[in-house]
Amino acid sequence: MVDIQEDELRREAIRRVRAKQGFRQHLLIYLLVNAGLLVLNLVGSPKYMWSGWPAFGWGIGLLAHGISVYGRDPANQQRLVNEELERLRASHQAGNPPV
Numbered sequence: 001m002v003d004i005q006e007d008e009l010r011r012e013a014i015r016r017v018r019a020k021q022g023f024r025q026h027l028l029i030y031l032l033v034n035a036g037l038l039v040l041n042l043v044g045s046p047k048y049m050w051s052g053w054p055a056f057g058w059g060i061g062l063l064a065h066g067i068s069v070y071g072r073d074p075a076n077q078q079r080l081v082n083e084e085l086e087r088l089r090a091s092h093q094a095g096n097p098p099v
Helices: 002-044 052-070 074-093
Strands: none
């Protein structure tokens, strides 16, 4: 039974690591593409700074991605997860189904 719980925890840890890697990749692509757009903007039409618009729009999506991965307060979220894990472990050891 312990092996099943450890397997589930391992799968969750892998999922979280992949989510964090995905966000970092998203951030890197955002920075590279928007740097390129800024260079194009400065070379092609420096009088009007249009490159801020795609950076702003994409930045909103990037922010949402970051919040979904890291949450608003990761320490609080981790505390809540730990509390829930303790409840589930206690329930499981007592032979009660999780509620």
